[in-house]
Amino acid sequence: MNDRSQQLERWEERTDALLAVASLVFLAGYAVRILGHDLPLVWRDVCLGFTYAAWALFAVDYLVRLWLSGLRPLRFLRTHLLDTVVLLLPLLRPLRMVTEYDKIQRRRDQPRLTLYVRVMAYAGLSSILLGFAGALTVYSYEYGAPGASIRTFGDSIWWACSTLSTVGYGDVSPVTPGGRVTAVGLMACGLALLGAVTGSFSSWLVQVFTREDEKRPPGNSPGAS
Known part of the structure; x- marks a missing residue:
């Protein structure tokens, strides 16, 4: 196993719990946004902010994985299709x-x-x-x-x-x-x-x-x- 593979494995171990929490935050914010018809607009906007913040964490994780893989973006996209799907929709983590x-x-x-x-x-x-x-x-x-x-x-x-x-x-x-x-x-x-x-x-x-x-x-x- 080369250095990049080891770094990628360590990154996955360190961020797995954080991204799991981020996916739950994303889901909670999305749920309140959909179901909270009677909530004041400001609180719905706060939930939307949490949702986007969680989404940003997935974007950072995806970019780090791309960099550590040493692959070109298109090749990474083909070989890590599931990661790409999760980036587009964190609910599918x-x-x-x-x-x-x-x-x-x-x-x-x-x-x-x-x-x-x-x-x-x-x-x-x-x-x-x-x-x-x-x-x-x-x-x-x-x-x-x-x-x-x-x-x-x-x-x-x-x-x-x-x-x-x-x-x-x-x-x-x-x-x-x-x-x-x-x-x-x-x-x-x-x-x-x-x-x-x-x-x-x-x-x-x-x-x-x-x-x-x-x-x-x-x-x-x-x-x-």
């Missing part, structure tokens, strides 16, 4: 769980079962955050729209749960272009999270059974005579 899952897949030589559990727990948390963010976004588009079936934030939460779980009851659905684009993104995220969870769980089971076979004395394996 939970999807960095996919990167964690990719690290697990590269450790087949020395598997750590606790990492599989971490990925599954992180996927569950990601589903909650993504569902809440998707519900907020759809509500912001559908609120007051002509012919909208999503009239309250509760309707939006119900829609997000059924969409993220890929069930899709269809009793409420977005009618605005922005709401439908959000729905497509939320369905894609739901499939990605579901695939990560099932893939991690399957790999975890394989590792458990493999270790059990290694511990079993010769001649005691199933089918041995």
